Amino acid sequence: VITAIHIAIDLLREAVSRKWFIAIFVGITLILGASALSLEMEVVDGALAATTLFGESLDTEGIRPAEVVLRPIFAAAAYVVFYGGLVFGVLACADFGPSLLAPGRIEHLLSLPVRRWSLLAGTFIGVMIVALVAALYGAGGFTLILAYKTGVTSSGLVRAALLATACFAAVYGAMLSAATFARSAALSAIVGLVVFVGGIFSGYRERIAPLFEAGLGRRAFQLVAPLFPPISAIADASALIARDALLDSGDLWRRVIGMGIFGVAALLLAVWRFERADY
Protein backbone atom coordinates (compact mmCIF):
# COMPACT_ATOMS: atom_id res chain seq x y z
CA VAL A 1 0.00 0.00 0.00
CA ILE A 2 2.87 2.36 0.85
CA THR A 3 4.33 1.66 -2.57
CA ALA A 4 1.00 2.56 -4.13
CA ILE A 5 0.97 5.84 -2.23
CA HIS A 6 4.51 6.63 -3.44
CA ILE A 7 3.38 5.99 -6.98
CA ALA A 8 0.36 8.24 -6.42
CA ILE A 9 2.67 11.02 -5.21
CA ASP A 10 4.85 10.57 -8.31
CA LEU A 11 1.75 10.88 -10.44
CA LEU A 12 0.80 14.11 -8.67
CA ARG A 13 4.25 15.52 -9.37
CA GLU A 14 3.78 14.62 -13.01
CA ALA A 15 0.34 16.24 -13.02
CA VAL A 16 1.76 19.46 -11.64
CA SER A 17 4.57 19.46 -14.19
CA ARG A 18 2.16 19.10 -17.13
CA LYS A 19 1.50 22.51 -18.61
CA TRP A 20 -1.84 21.46 -20.07
CA PHE A 21 -3.02 20.45 -16.63
CA ILE A 22 -1.95 23.79 -15.19
CA ALA A 23 -3.73 25.49 -18.06
CA ILE A 24 -6.95 23.78 -16.98
CA PHE A 25 -6.56 25.11 -13.46
CA VAL A 26 -5.86 28.55 -14.88
CA GLY A 27 -9.00 28.11 -17.01
CA ILE A 28 -11.10 27.31 -13.94
CA THR A 29 -9.61 30.34 -12.21
CA LEU A 30 -10.51 32.58 -15.16
CA ILE A 31 -14.09 31.29 -15.21
CA LEU A 32 -14.39 31.91 -11.49
CA GLY A 33 -12.87 35.37 -11.90
CA ALA A 34 -15.23 36.26 -14.75
CA SER A 35 -18.20 35.10 -12.66
CA ALA A 36 -17.01 37.19 -9.75
CA LEU A 37 -16.68 40.32 -11.86
CA SER A 38 -19.84 39.94 -13.96
CA LEU A 39 -22.30 38.73 -11.37
CA GLU A 40 -23.82 41.71 -9.60
CA MET A 41 -26.35 40.98 -6.91
CA GLU A 42 -28.19 43.57 -4.92
CA VAL A 43 -28.88 42.14 -1.50
CA VAL A 44 -30.84 44.12 1.06
CA ASP A 45 -30.89 42.61 4.54
CA GLY A 46 -30.62 39.11 3.15
CA ALA A 47 -33.21 39.65 0.38
CA LEU A 48 -32.14 39.50 -3.23
CA ALA A 49 -33.59 42.51 -5.00
CA ALA A 50 -31.81 42.45 -8.35
CA THR A 51 -29.24 40.41 -10.24
CA THR A 52 -27.26 41.25 -13.33
CA LEU A 53 -24.94 38.92 -15.20
CA PHE A 54 -22.69 40.44 -17.88
CA GLY A 55 -24.81 43.58 -17.69
CA GLU A 56 -28.07 41.74 -18.39
CA SER A 57 -30.76 41.83 -15.73
CA LEU A 58 -31.86 38.43 -14.49
CA ASP A 59 -35.44 37.96 -13.34
CA THR A 60 -35.32 37.20 -9.63
CA GLU A 61 -39.12 36.92 -9.30
CA GLY A 62 -39.35 40.01 -7.17
CA ILE A 63 -37.59 40.52 -3.88
CA ARG A 64 -37.12 37.21 -2.10
CA PRO A 65 -34.76 35.82 0.53
CA ALA A 66 -31.37 35.43 -1.14
CA GLU A 67 -31.01 31.86 0.14
CA VAL A 68 -34.28 30.86 -1.51
CA VAL A 69 -33.62 32.64 -4.81
CA LEU A 70 -30.14 31.17 -5.02
CA ARG A 71 -31.32 27.58 -4.60
CA PRO A 72 -31.84 26.98 -8.33
CA ILE A 73 -28.50 28.69 -9.00
CA PHE A 74 -26.77 26.42 -6.51
CA ALA A 75 -28.54 23.39 -8.02
CA ALA A 76 -27.52 24.40 -11.55
CA ALA A 77 -23.97 25.06 -10.36
CA ALA A 78 -23.94 21.62 -8.75
CA TYR A 79 -24.85 20.05 -12.10
CA VAL A 80 -22.11 22.08 -13.82
CA VAL A 81 -19.56 21.11 -11.18
CA PHE A 82 -20.69 17.48 -11.27
CA TYR A 83 -20.96 16.81 -14.98
CA GLY A 84 -18.32 19.37 -15.98
CA GLY A 85 -15.95 17.92 -13.43
CA LEU A 86 -16.50 14.39 -14.71
CA VAL A 87 -15.95 15.32 -18.36
CA PHE A 88 -12.89 17.36 -17.41
CA GLY A 89 -11.61 14.42 -15.40
CA VAL A 90 -12.13 11.97 -18.28
CA LEU A 91 -10.28 14.19 -20.75
CA ALA A 92 -7.55 15.36 -18.42
CA CYS A 93 -6.74 11.97 -16.94
CA ALA A 94 -7.14 9.78 -20.04
CA ASP A 95 -3.42 9.72 -20.67
CA PHE A 96 -2.21 8.75 -17.19
CA GLY A 97 -2.92 5.02 -17.56
CA PRO A 98 -1.53 4.62 -21.10
CA SER A 99 1.58 6.67 -20.25
CA LEU A 100 2.22 4.46 -17.22
CA LEU A 101 2.09 1.44 -19.51
CA ALA A 102 4.05 3.10 -22.31
CA PRO A 103 6.86 1.01 -23.84
CA GLY A 104 10.14 1.74 -22.11
CA ARG A 105 8.56 3.15 -19.00
CA ILE A 106 6.63 0.06 -17.97
CA GLU A 107 9.67 -2.16 -18.43
CA HIS A 108 11.62 0.20 -16.19
CA LEU A 109 8.88 0.20 -13.54
CA LEU A 110 8.55 -3.58 -13.62
CA SER A 111 12.29 -3.90 -13.08
CA LEU A 112 11.86 -2.13 -9.75
CA PRO A 113 10.83 -4.07 -6.63
CA VAL A 114 7.23 -2.99 -7.06
CA ARG A 115 4.17 -5.24 -7.24
CA ARG A 116 2.16 -4.83 -10.40
CA TRP A 117 -1.07 -4.16 -8.60
CA SER A 118 0.66 -1.34 -6.65
CA LEU A 119 1.43 0.45 -9.91
CA LEU A 120 -2.20 0.49 -10.94
CA ALA A 121 -3.51 1.21 -7.45
CA GLY A 122 -1.06 4.10 -7.10
CA THR A 123 -2.12 5.53 -10.45
CA PHE A 124 -5.78 5.19 -9.46
CA ILE A 125 -5.24 6.91 -6.10
CA GLY A 126 -3.16 9.68 -7.67
CA VAL A 127 -5.77 10.42 -10.32
CA MET A 128 -8.50 10.45 -7.70
CA ILE A 129 -6.54 13.01 -5.67
CA VAL A 130 -6.10 15.19 -8.77
CA ALA A 131 -9.83 14.94 -9.50
CA LEU A 132 -10.71 15.76 -5.91
CA VAL A 133 -8.46 18.83 -5.82
CA ALA A 134 -9.82 20.14 -9.13
CA ALA A 135 -13.43 19.58 -8.06
CA LEU A 136 -12.93 21.23 -4.70
CA TYR A 137 -11.10 24.13 -6.33
CA GLY A 138 -13.96 24.83 -8.76
CA ALA A 139 -16.78 24.22 -6.27
CA GLY A 140 -15.07 25.98 -3.40
CA GLY A 141 -14.21 28.97 -5.56
CA PHE A 142 -17.77 29.41 -6.78
CA THR A 143 -19.09 28.99 -3.24
CA LEU A 144 -16.77 31.76 -2.04
CA ILE A 145 -17.85 34.05 -4.89
CA LEU A 146 -21.53 33.58 -4.10
CA ALA A 147 -20.86 34.01 -0.39
CA TYR A 148 -19.04 37.29 -1.09
CA LYS A 149 -21.74 38.55 -3.44
CA THR A 150 -24.79 37.53 -1.44
CA GLY A 151 -23.72 36.72 2.07
CA VAL A 152 -25.20 33.24 1.59
CA THR A 153 -22.80 30.46 2.49
CA SER A 154 -23.64 26.92 1.50
CA SER A 155 -21.57 23.79 1.55
CA GLY A 156 -23.84 22.27 -1.10
CA LEU A 157 -21.48 22.79 -4.03
CA VAL A 158 -18.53 21.35 -2.18
CA ARG A 159 -20.60 18.31 -1.24
CA ALA A 160 -21.64 18.00 -4.88
CA ALA A 161 -17.96 18.04 -5.83
CA LEU A 162 -17.25 15.24 -3.37
CA LEU A 163 -20.08 13.17 -4.84
CA ALA A 164 -18.73 13.84 -8.34
CA THR A 165 -15.35 12.57 -7.23
CA ALA A 166 -16.96 9.35 -5.95
CA CYS A 167 -18.56 8.91 -9.37
CA PHE A 168 -15.28 9.64 -11.06
CA ALA A 169 -13.80 6.67 -9.20
CA ALA A 170 -16.19 4.43 -11.13
CA VAL A 171 -15.44 6.16 -14.44
CA TYR A 172 -11.69 6.22 -14.00
CA GLY A 173 -11.60 2.60 -12.87
CA ALA A 174 -13.10 1.66 -16.23
CA MET A 175 -10.65 3.96 -18.07
CA LEU A 176 -7.65 2.42 -16.34
CA SER A 177 -9.00 -1.02 -17.05
CA ALA A 178 -9.30 -0.12 -20.76
CA ALA A 179 -5.70 1.12 -20.76
CA THR A 180 -4.49 -2.33 -19.69
CA PHE A 181 -6.16 -3.86 -22.73
CA ALA A 182 -4.87 -1.26 -25.21
CA ARG A 183 -2.31 1.41 -24.39
CA SER A 184 -4.28 4.24 -25.97
CA ALA A 185 -5.27 7.53 -24.36
CA ALA A 186 -8.02 7.90 -26.97
CA LEU A 187 -9.50 4.50 -26.11
CA SER A 188 -9.24 5.31 -22.41
CA ALA A 189 -11.11 8.59 -22.95
CA ILE A 190 -13.74 6.89 -25.12
CA VAL A 191 -14.36 4.23 -22.48
CA GLY A 192 -14.60 6.96 -19.85
CA LEU A 193 -17.15 8.88 -21.93
CA VAL A 194 -19.11 5.68 -22.66
CA VAL A 195 -19.32 4.93 -18.93
CA PHE A 196 -20.23 8.59 -18.32
CA VAL A 197 -23.05 8.64 -20.89
CA GLY A 198 -24.13 5.10 -19.99
CA GLY A 199 -24.21 6.19 -16.35
CA ILE A 200 -26.55 9.05 -17.21
CA PHE A 201 -28.91 6.62 -18.99
CA SER A 202 -28.55 4.14 -16.16
CA GLY A 203 -29.63 6.69 -13.56
CA TYR A 204 -32.78 7.50 -15.55
CA ARG A 205 -33.43 3.94 -16.73
CA GLU A 206 -36.82 3.72 -15.03
CA ARG A 207 -37.96 6.76 -16.97
CA ILE A 208 -36.23 5.94 -20.23
CA ALA A 209 -37.25 2.28 -20.54
CA PRO A 210 -40.92 3.03 -21.40
CA LEU A 211 -39.70 5.15 -24.35
CA PHE A 212 -38.50 1.96 -26.05
CA GLU A 213 -41.03 -0.18 -27.91
CA ALA A 214 -42.02 -3.09 -25.71
CA GLY A 215 -40.05 -6.12 -26.78
CA LEU A 216 -36.44 -6.85 -27.55
CA GLY A 217 -35.24 -3.22 -27.56
CA ARG A 218 -36.68 -2.39 -24.17
CA ARG A 219 -35.53 -5.68 -22.71
CA ALA A 220 -31.98 -5.11 -24.00
CA PHE A 221 -31.96 -1.61 -22.52
CA GLN A 222 -33.23 -2.93 -19.19
CA LEU A 223 -30.44 -5.51 -19.16
CA VAL A 224 -27.59 -3.26 -20.25
CA ALA A 225 -28.42 -0.03 -18.37
CA PRO A 226 -27.92 -1.45 -14.85
CA LEU A 227 -24.39 -2.51 -15.84
CA PHE A 228 -23.35 1.15 -15.80
CA PRO A 229 -22.99 3.09 -12.55
CA PRO A 230 -26.07 5.37 -12.23
CA ILE A 231 -24.16 8.64 -12.46
CA SER A 232 -27.20 10.83 -13.12
CA ALA A 233 -28.87 9.60 -9.94
CA ILE A 234 -25.91 10.88 -7.92
CA ALA A 235 -25.88 14.11 -9.97
CA ASP A 236 -29.54 14.68 -9.09
CA ALA A 237 -28.78 13.98 -5.46
CA SER A 238 -25.93 16.50 -5.53
CA ALA A 239 -28.25 19.15 -7.01
CA LEU A 240 -30.83 18.45 -4.30
CA ILE A 241 -28.14 18.74 -1.65
CA ALA A 242 -26.90 22.00 -3.17
CA ARG A 243 -30.41 23.46 -2.86
CA ASP A 244 -30.62 22.41 0.80
CA ALA A 245 -33.22 19.72 0.21
CA LEU A 246 -33.59 16.86 2.64
CA LEU A 247 -32.54 13.51 1.22
CA ASP A 248 -32.62 9.95 2.43
CA SER A 249 -28.96 9.90 3.48
CA GLY A 250 -28.91 6.10 3.87
CA ASP A 251 -30.02 5.67 0.28
CA LEU A 252 -27.46 8.18 -0.96
CA TRP A 253 -24.60 6.60 1.00
CA ARG A 254 -25.54 3.19 -0.40
CA ARG A 255 -25.26 4.50 -3.94
CA VAL A 256 -22.04 6.40 -3.30
CA ILE A 257 -20.42 3.34 -1.72
CA GLY A 258 -21.68 1.37 -4.72
CA MET A 259 -19.94 3.85 -7.01
CA GLY A 260 -16.69 3.44 -5.12
CA ILE A 261 -16.99 -0.34 -5.24
CA PHE A 262 -17.63 -0.16 -9.00
CA GLY A 263 -14.38 1.76 -9.34
CA VAL A 264 -12.48 -0.77 -7.22
CA ALA A 265 -14.04 -3.63 -9.22
CA ALA A 266 -12.84 -2.01 -12.45
CA LEU A 267 -9.42 -1.56 -10.86
CA LEU A 268 -9.32 -5.28 -9.97
CA LEU A 269 -10.20 -6.09 -13.56
CA ALA A 270 -7.32 -3.88 -14.66
CA VAL A 271 -5.00 -5.64 -12.20
CA TRP A 272 -6.13 -9.05 -13.46
CA ARG A 273 -5.34 -8.00 -17.03
CA PHE A 274 -2.06 -6.31 -16.01
CA GLU A 275 -0.87 -9.39 -14.10
CA ARG A 276 -1.36 -11.53 -17.21
CA ALA A 277 0.34 -9.16 -19.62
CA ASP A 278 3.90 -9.65 -20.82
CA TYR A 279 5.99 -6.49 -21.25
Add this chain to the structure above:
Amino acid sequence: MSDRRPSRRSASAKRGLWLVGAVALFLCASWLTRGEEPEEKTTPISRGTVRLPTHMRHAERERQRQRMKPVSAIPAPSKESEPIPLRDPVMTAMPGPGDTKIAVVLEANAIRNSEIGELLLGCIDDEAQSWLEEAKGKGIDVVQDLDRVAVADKLVILSGNFAGAKLDQLGGESRRAVSYGKHQIWEPESYGEYLALWNGEMILAGENREEVEAALDRLDGKRPPSERPAIREGSAYGEVYGALSPELIEQLMGADELGIGKRIAEIADEIEIHADVTSDVGLVVEVHGADPKAMDDLSRAVGGAMAMARLSAGQENKKDLTELLDLARVMPDRSRFTVELALPRSFIESRLSHCKK
Protein backbone atom coordinates in the same frame (compact mmCIF):
# COMPACT_ATOMS: atom_id res chain seq x y z
CA MET B 1 9.99 -28.70 -14.75
CA SER B 2 7.71 -30.52 -12.32
CA ASP B 3 8.44 -27.80 -9.67
CA ARG B 4 7.59 -24.93 -12.03
CA ARG B 5 4.19 -26.27 -13.13
CA PRO B 6 2.53 -25.97 -9.67
CA SER B 7 4.12 -22.51 -9.32
CA ARG B 8 2.64 -21.40 -12.64
CA ARG B 9 -0.69 -22.90 -11.66
CA SER B 10 -0.55 -21.09 -8.37
CA ALA B 11 0.28 -17.79 -10.07
CA SER B 12 -2.53 -18.33 -12.53
CA ALA B 13 -4.94 -19.11 -9.70
CA LYS B 14 -3.78 -15.97 -7.92
CA ARG B 15 -4.42 -13.91 -11.04
CA GLY B 16 -7.81 -15.56 -11.34
CA LEU B 17 -8.65 -14.30 -7.88
CA TRP B 18 -8.37 -10.70 -9.15
CA LEU B 19 -10.98 -11.53 -11.79
CA VAL B 20 -13.25 -13.29 -9.30
CA GLY B 21 -12.89 -10.33 -6.95
CA ALA B 22 -13.69 -7.91 -9.78
CA VAL B 23 -16.83 -9.81 -10.80
CA ALA B 24 -17.95 -10.09 -7.18
CA LEU B 25 -17.44 -6.38 -6.62
CA PHE B 26 -19.24 -5.48 -9.88
CA LEU B 27 -22.23 -7.48 -8.69
CA CYS B 28 -22.01 -5.85 -5.27
CA ALA B 29 -21.80 -2.38 -6.86
CA SER B 30 -24.75 -3.16 -9.10
CA TRP B 31 -26.81 -4.18 -6.07
CA LEU B 32 -25.81 -1.11 -4.08
CA THR B 33 -26.59 1.35 -6.88
CA ARG B 34 -29.98 -0.17 -7.68
CA GLY B 35 -33.29 1.62 -7.39
CA GLU B 36 -35.11 4.73 -8.46
CA GLU B 37 -33.72 8.23 -8.75
CA PRO B 38 -33.22 9.97 -5.41
CA GLU B 39 -36.10 12.10 -4.22
CA GLU B 40 -36.51 14.68 -1.54
CA LYS B 41 -37.38 13.13 1.79
CA THR B 42 -40.33 15.46 2.24
CA THR B 43 -42.05 17.06 -0.70
CA PRO B 44 -41.40 20.76 -0.26
CA ILE B 45 -44.35 23.06 -0.36
CA SER B 46 -44.41 24.80 -3.67
CA ARG B 47 -46.07 27.98 -4.81
CA GLY B 48 -46.35 26.59 -8.32
CA THR B 49 -50.01 25.61 -8.09
CA VAL B 50 -51.16 28.30 -5.68
CA ARG B 51 -53.31 30.92 -7.38
CA LEU B 52 -52.39 34.39 -6.27
CA PRO B 53 -55.25 36.89 -6.63
CA THR B 54 -53.58 39.68 -8.54
CA HIS B 55 -56.52 40.72 -10.71
CA MET B 56 -60.25 40.21 -11.17
CA ARG B 57 -61.15 37.06 -13.07
CA HIS B 58 -64.13 36.65 -15.36
CA ALA B 59 -66.09 34.62 -12.76
CA GLU B 60 -65.52 37.32 -10.15
CA ARG B 61 -66.59 40.04 -12.55
CA GLU B 62 -69.76 38.05 -13.24
CA ARG B 63 -70.32 37.54 -9.50
CA GLN B 64 -70.03 41.27 -8.99
CA ARG B 65 -72.36 42.03 -11.88
CA GLN B 66 -75.04 39.80 -10.42
CA ARG B 67 -74.87 41.62 -7.10
CA MET B 68 -75.53 45.01 -8.64
CA LYS B 69 -79.03 46.29 -8.04
CA PRO B 70 -80.85 49.60 -7.74
CA VAL B 71 -80.05 50.94 -4.29
CA SER B 72 -81.88 54.02 -3.11
CA ALA B 73 -78.61 55.73 -2.28
CA ILE B 74 -78.19 56.35 -5.96
CA PRO B 75 -79.95 59.46 -7.21
CA ALA B 76 -82.70 58.77 -9.71
CA PRO B 77 -81.70 59.38 -13.30
CA SER B 78 -82.75 62.71 -14.72
CA LYS B 79 -84.29 61.20 -17.84
CA GLU B 80 -86.44 58.12 -18.00
CA SER B 81 -84.45 56.74 -20.90
CA GLU B 82 -81.22 56.73 -18.89
CA PRO B 83 -80.41 53.38 -17.37
CA ILE B 84 -80.71 53.17 -13.61
CA PRO B 85 -77.24 52.96 -12.13
CA LEU B 86 -76.68 49.82 -10.10
CA ARG B 87 -74.59 49.34 -7.00
CA ASP B 88 -73.65 46.58 -4.65
CA PRO B 89 -75.67 47.07 -1.43
CA VAL B 90 -72.92 45.73 0.80
CA MET B 91 -70.39 48.17 -0.60
CA THR B 92 -72.93 50.96 -0.39
CA ALA B 93 -73.60 50.29 3.29
CA MET B 94 -69.91 50.43 4.15
CA PRO B 95 -68.39 53.74 5.21
CA GLY B 96 -65.94 55.52 2.93
CA PRO B 97 -62.20 54.97 3.02
CA GLY B 98 -61.50 58.10 5.05
CA ASP B 99 -63.75 56.89 7.86
CA THR B 100 -62.37 53.40 8.30
CA LYS B 101 -59.10 51.80 9.25
CA ILE B 102 -60.18 48.44 8.00
CA ALA B 103 -62.73 47.35 5.40
CA VAL B 104 -62.68 43.67 4.60
CA VAL B 105 -65.14 41.36 2.86
CA LEU B 106 -65.21 37.58 3.26
CA GLU B 107 -66.98 35.64 0.55
CA ALA B 108 -68.42 33.25 3.11
CA ASN B 109 -70.43 31.16 0.68
CA ALA B 110 -67.51 30.76 -1.71
CA ILE B 111 -65.23 29.80 1.16
CA ARG B 112 -67.84 27.39 2.55
CA ASN B 113 -68.02 25.62 -0.82
CA SER B 114 -64.28 25.49 -1.37
CA GLU B 115 -61.91 22.68 -0.45
CA ILE B 116 -60.50 24.83 2.33
CA GLY B 117 -64.05 25.49 3.53
CA GLU B 118 -64.66 21.77 3.86
CA LEU B 119 -61.55 21.52 5.99
CA LEU B 120 -62.63 24.45 8.14
CA LEU B 121 -66.11 22.98 8.66
CA GLY B 122 -64.41 19.95 10.13
CA CYS B 123 -62.91 22.24 12.76
CA ILE B 124 -66.24 23.47 14.14
CA ASP B 125 -66.23 22.52 17.81
CA ASP B 126 -69.24 21.79 20.03
CA GLU B 127 -69.54 25.36 21.26
CA ALA B 128 -69.53 26.79 17.74
CA GLN B 129 -71.93 24.06 16.65
CA SER B 130 -74.44 24.97 19.37
CA TRP B 131 -74.14 28.67 18.40
CA LEU B 132 -74.87 27.74 14.78
CA GLU B 133 -77.86 25.67 15.87
CA GLU B 134 -79.18 28.54 17.94
CA ALA B 135 -78.79 30.96 15.02
CA LYS B 136 -80.61 28.47 12.82
CA GLY B 137 -83.46 28.48 15.32
CA LYS B 138 -83.64 32.26 14.86
CA GLY B 139 -84.01 31.87 11.11
CA ILE B 140 -80.35 32.32 10.20
CA ASP B 141 -78.69 29.25 8.72
CA VAL B 142 -75.13 30.54 8.68
CA VAL B 143 -73.77 27.58 6.73
CA GLN B 144 -76.42 27.70 3.99
CA ASP B 145 -77.79 31.26 3.89
CA LEU B 146 -74.76 33.43 4.51
CA ASP B 147 -73.24 34.90 1.36
CA ARG B 148 -70.74 37.56 2.52
CA VAL B 149 -69.40 39.04 5.71
CA ALA B 150 -68.12 42.60 5.53
CA VAL B 151 -66.28 44.30 8.37
CA ALA B 152 -65.68 48.06 8.47
CA ASP B 153 -64.16 49.00 11.82
CA LYS B 154 -67.03 48.47 14.30
CA LEU B 155 -69.68 47.75 11.69
CA VAL B 156 -70.30 44.20 10.52
CA ILE B 157 -72.52 43.45 7.53
CA LEU B 158 -73.84 39.98 6.81
CA SER B 159 -75.40 39.45 3.43
CA GLY B 160 -77.45 36.48 2.30
CA ASN B 161 -80.97 35.21 2.71
CA PHE B 162 -82.28 36.46 6.06
CA ALA B 163 -85.95 36.93 5.24
CA GLY B 164 -87.02 34.85 8.22
CA ALA B 165 -84.42 36.15 10.67
CA LYS B 166 -85.57 36.95 14.21
CA LEU B 167 -83.08 39.50 15.42
CA ASP B 168 -84.72 40.20 18.77
CA GLN B 169 -83.23 37.14 20.45
CA LEU B 170 -80.11 36.61 18.37
CA GLY B 171 -76.97 35.69 20.25
CA GLY B 172 -78.82 34.96 23.47
CA GLU B 173 -79.35 38.66 24.13
CA SER B 174 -82.80 40.16 24.30
CA ARG B 175 -83.28 43.24 22.17
CA ARG B 176 -86.06 45.73 21.72
CA ALA B 177 -87.07 47.10 18.36
CA VAL B 178 -86.75 50.87 17.81
CA SER B 179 -88.03 52.44 14.65
CA TYR B 180 -85.61 54.31 12.45
CA GLY B 181 -87.36 55.67 9.42
CA LYS B 182 -88.82 52.76 7.54
CA HIS B 183 -86.43 50.42 9.30
CA GLN B 184 -86.19 48.89 12.72
CA ILE B 185 -83.06 48.79 14.83
CA TRP B 186 -82.82 46.17 17.56
CA GLU B 187 -81.16 47.65 20.58
CA PRO B 188 -79.59 45.38 23.19
CA GLU B 189 -81.24 45.64 26.58
CA SER B 190 -77.97 45.19 28.48
CA TYR B 191 -75.00 44.74 26.20
CA GLY B 192 -74.42 43.42 22.69
CA GLU B 193 -74.65 44.66 19.15
CA TYR B 194 -77.22 46.93 17.58
CA LEU B 195 -78.81 45.07 14.72
CA ALA B 196 -80.85 46.01 11.68
CA LEU B 197 -82.25 44.00 8.79
CA TRP B 198 -82.20 45.54 5.33
CA ASN B 199 -84.48 44.19 2.65
CA GLY B 200 -84.32 40.69 4.14
CA GLU B 201 -80.88 40.28 2.65
CA MET B 202 -78.48 42.16 4.90
CA ILE B 203 -77.98 42.19 8.65
CA LEU B 204 -76.15 45.27 9.89
CA ALA B 205 -74.48 44.89 13.26
CA GLY B 206 -72.78 47.76 15.03
CA GLU B 207 -71.14 48.33 18.36
CA ASN B 208 -73.21 51.48 18.70
CA ARG B 209 -76.42 52.73 17.23
CA GLU B 210 -74.88 55.54 15.15
CA GLU B 211 -72.95 53.12 12.98
CA VAL B 212 -76.04 51.12 12.12
CA GLU B 213 -78.04 54.29 11.45
CA ALA B 214 -75.30 55.64 9.23
CA ALA B 215 -75.26 52.42 7.22
CA LEU B 216 -79.04 52.53 6.78
CA ASP B 217 -78.79 56.18 5.78
CA ARG B 218 -76.22 55.35 3.11
CA LEU B 219 -78.51 52.67 1.76
CA ASP B 220 -81.52 54.99 1.83
CA GLY B 221 -79.66 57.84 0.24
CA LYS B 222 -80.10 60.10 3.28
CA ARG B 223 -76.36 60.58 3.46
CA PRO B 224 -74.37 61.29 0.36
CA PRO B 225 -72.41 58.22 -0.60
CA SER B 226 -68.64 58.45 -0.29
CA GLU B 227 -66.75 59.72 -3.29
CA ARG B 228 -65.58 56.19 -3.65
CA PRO B 229 -66.33 53.04 -1.64
CA ALA B 230 -63.95 51.72 0.98
CA ILE B 231 -63.29 48.85 -1.40
CA ARG B 232 -63.20 49.78 -5.06
CA GLU B 233 -65.52 47.82 -7.32
CA GLY B 234 -62.56 46.62 -9.35
CA SER B 235 -60.90 45.35 -6.21
CA ALA B 236 -63.62 42.91 -5.18
CA TYR B 237 -61.74 39.78 -6.19
CA GLY B 238 -60.55 36.78 -4.28
CA GLU B 239 -62.51 35.17 -1.47
CA VAL B 240 -61.22 37.70 1.05
CA TYR B 241 -60.53 41.26 -0.02
CA GLY B 242 -60.41 44.68 1.44
CA ALA B 243 -58.48 47.77 2.31
CA LEU B 244 -56.39 48.60 5.36
CA SER B 245 -55.20 52.02 6.37
CA PRO B 246 -51.41 52.41 6.56
CA GLU B 247 -51.85 53.65 10.14
CA LEU B 248 -53.46 50.33 11.07
CA ILE B 249 -50.43 48.49 9.70
CA GLU B 250 -48.19 50.70 11.82
CA GLN B 251 -50.28 49.88 14.89
CA LEU B 252 -50.28 46.16 14.10
CA MET B 253 -46.55 46.02 13.54
CA GLY B 254 -45.83 47.96 16.69
CA ALA B 255 -42.25 49.02 17.33
CA ASP B 256 -40.52 46.75 14.82
CA GLU B 257 -36.73 46.97 14.79
CA LEU B 258 -36.50 48.12 11.18
CA GLY B 259 -39.27 50.69 11.54
CA ILE B 260 -41.13 49.20 8.59
CA GLY B 261 -44.56 49.96 10.06
CA LYS B 262 -43.65 53.63 10.56
CA ARG B 263 -42.29 53.88 7.02
CA ILE B 264 -45.43 52.29 5.59
CA ALA B 265 -47.56 54.84 7.48
CA GLU B 266 -45.42 57.67 6.12
CA ILE B 267 -45.09 56.57 2.51
CA ALA B 268 -48.09 54.40 1.60
CA ASP B 269 -51.46 55.85 0.68
CA GLU B 270 -53.48 52.70 0.42
CA ILE B 271 -53.15 49.03 1.22
CA GLU B 272 -55.33 46.38 -0.39
CA ILE B 273 -55.47 42.74 0.57
CA HIS B 274 -56.74 39.84 -1.51
CA ALA B 275 -56.84 36.17 -0.61
CA ASP B 276 -57.78 33.25 -2.82
CA VAL B 277 -58.91 30.24 -0.83
CA THR B 278 -60.47 28.08 -3.51
CA SER B 279 -58.05 25.21 -3.09
CA ASP B 280 -54.83 26.56 -1.64
CA VAL B 281 -54.50 29.94 0.01
CA GLY B 282 -52.79 32.70 -1.94
CA LEU B 283 -52.49 36.06 -0.24
CA VAL B 284 -51.56 39.30 -1.96
CA VAL B 285 -51.04 42.58 -0.13
CA GLU B 286 -50.90 45.54 -2.49
CA VAL B 287 -49.30 48.72 -1.20
CA HIS B 288 -49.85 51.94 -3.15
CA GLY B 289 -48.01 55.22 -2.74
CA ALA B 290 -47.39 58.45 -4.58
CA ASP B 291 -43.59 58.53 -4.66
CA PRO B 292 -42.14 55.76 -6.88
CA LYS B 293 -38.63 56.16 -5.45
CA ALA B 294 -39.83 55.95 -1.85
CA MET B 295 -42.05 53.00 -2.74
CA ASP B 296 -39.13 51.19 -4.35
CA ASP B 297 -37.04 51.72 -1.22
CA LEU B 298 -39.93 50.58 0.94
CA SER B 299 -40.43 47.42 -1.14
CA ARG B 300 -36.76 46.53 -0.64
CA ALA B 301 -37.02 47.17 3.06
CA VAL B 302 -40.09 44.92 3.31
CA GLY B 303 -38.30 42.21 1.29
CA GLY B 304 -35.30 42.50 3.57
CA ALA B 305 -37.46 42.30 6.67
CA MET B 306 -39.08 39.12 5.33
CA ALA B 307 -35.68 37.62 4.56
CA MET B 308 -34.53 38.40 8.08
CA ALA B 309 -37.71 36.93 9.53
CA ARG B 310 -37.07 33.78 7.53
CA LEU B 311 -33.51 33.63 8.77
CA SER B 312 -34.50 33.98 12.41
CA ALA B 313 -37.31 31.44 11.94
CA GLY B 314 -34.69 29.03 10.59
CA GLN B 315 -32.38 29.73 13.51
CA GLU B 316 -35.24 29.14 15.95
CA ASN B 317 -36.05 25.91 14.09
CA LYS B 318 -39.54 27.11 13.20
CA LYS B 319 -39.82 24.92 10.14
CA ASP B 320 -43.39 25.90 9.21
CA LEU B 321 -42.66 29.60 9.22
CA THR B 322 -39.41 29.08 7.33
CA GLU B 323 -41.23 27.14 4.61
CA LEU B 324 -43.95 29.77 4.30
CA LEU B 325 -41.44 32.60 4.08
CA ASP B 326 -39.58 30.58 1.46
CA LEU B 327 -42.61 31.10 -0.75
CA ALA B 328 -43.08 34.78 0.07
CA ARG B 329 -41.91 37.50 -2.25
CA VAL B 330 -42.17 41.22 -2.82
CA MET B 331 -42.89 42.47 -6.35
CA PRO B 332 -42.02 46.14 -6.88
CA ASP B 333 -43.91 47.96 -9.64
CA ARG B 334 -43.24 51.71 -9.81
CA SER B 335 -45.59 53.46 -7.37
CA ARG B 336 -46.82 50.26 -5.79
CA PHE B 337 -45.56 46.90 -4.67
CA THR B 338 -47.17 43.62 -3.75
CA VAL B 339 -46.28 41.16 -1.05
CA GLU B 340 -47.24 37.63 -2.03
CA LEU B 341 -47.66 34.70 0.31
CA ALA B 342 -48.69 31.18 -0.63
CA LEU B 343 -50.11 28.52 1.66
CA PRO B 344 -50.48 25.30 -0.27
CA ARG B 345 -53.42 23.05 0.55
CA SER B 346 -51.08 20.32 1.80
CA PHE B 347 -49.73 22.77 4.37
CA ILE B 348 -53.21 23.77 5.55
CA GLU B 349 -54.37 20.16 5.65
CA SER B 350 -51.47 19.22 7.86
CA ARG B 351 -52.28 22.10 10.22
CA LEU B 352 -55.98 21.20 10.37
CA SER B 353 -55.44 17.46 10.57
CA HIS B 354 -56.41 17.46 14.26
CA CYS B 355 -59.92 18.63 13.29
CA LYS B 356 -60.70 15.33 11.53
CA LYS B 357 -60.05 13.50 14.79
